[in-house]
Amino acid sequence: MNAPAQPTPADRRQWARYLVEERAEGAVYTNLAARRHGEEREILLSLADAERRHEQHWLDLLGGEPQRLPRAGLRSRMLGWMASRFGSIFVLALAQSAEARSPYDTERFATAAMRADEKVHHEVVRGLAARGRRRLSGSFRAAVFGANDGLVSNLALVLGIGATGVSGPFVLFSGIAGLLAGALSMGAGEFVSVRSQRELLASTEENSDADANAGDLDIDANELALVYRARGMGQDESLIRAQRVVQAAQAGIRRDSTGPIGTHADHEVIGSDWAAAISSFLLFSSGAIIPVLPWIFGLSGTTAIIVALVLVGIALLATGAMVGILSGGPPLKRALRQLAIGVGAAAITYALGLVFGVGAV
Known part of the structure; x- marks a missing residue:
């Protein structure tokens, strides 16, 4: 390490920022470890110990604890808040993204060992996050698919019907009918799918x-x-x-x-047919009710359409961002992709509604 004999005030301020960030990251891993058991707990505590070593490096350069320290960054504070309250896969997914952007790659005062540590930490957190994703993948996929399907399909329906110029009560009835039809279809489909798969496994058991x-x-x-x-x-x-x-x-x-070789485990992975049906019904309904809310509260015409677009747009952005966080990708990109798909589908049916509405007149 080729460090100047007399560091500048700017260098010392940067060291202080590194110090608080290392403390914040160490606290995240410690809080996560408190909610884990066995091997995962040991791994997280080891990561916290490593962050304390990095913290000590900056303390040594600063010559001890400074009288005043800056606040940790917004991401670190948010991670710390989530880790102390939830300890969920979302925290690990966000921590994975944070570890991927190590500032030490270009920091001349960081040691080679610290730079190597950060690369290792990224892979360790990626591995822990992957465990959580595997545990969550089936139910999360079903939740996102069900809610998103309800959002997009019912938005497309009410916008298409609304564009024809029919009355507000008719649009409301169409939206409720679309919600029930879609939710019942999803529930029945999941029930038949899971029951058929369980019967297939039972016949080969x-x-x-x-x-x-x-x-x-x-x-x-x-x-x-x-x-x-x-x-x-x-x-x-x-x-x-x-x-x-x-x-x-x-x-x-x-x-x-x-x-049976794997049969009981397969039954557990597949789950209950009734549970799958009910959850699919509720998840679809939770998404499909959002586009109908403006008409439920008495709005109509263009105002109702705009409010429905805004509400569904927010929901699509939220689900897309959630997918991005859990997948370790950029949340904004996933959110915008989800929004584009939903609005694109709604735009097509809205255009068709305008065509049929003009024809009807």
């Missing part, structure tokens, strides 16, 4: 009938080995297991079967 009756076999063990080969075992492994099962059964020893 293995059982231990062959093992349970192995003591009565009067044929060679190779016959039983075919059961295991059909389940995917290799020929030699199947034969060895069949011989052991037959010998144990003939000796009067009950052996625990390995049971």
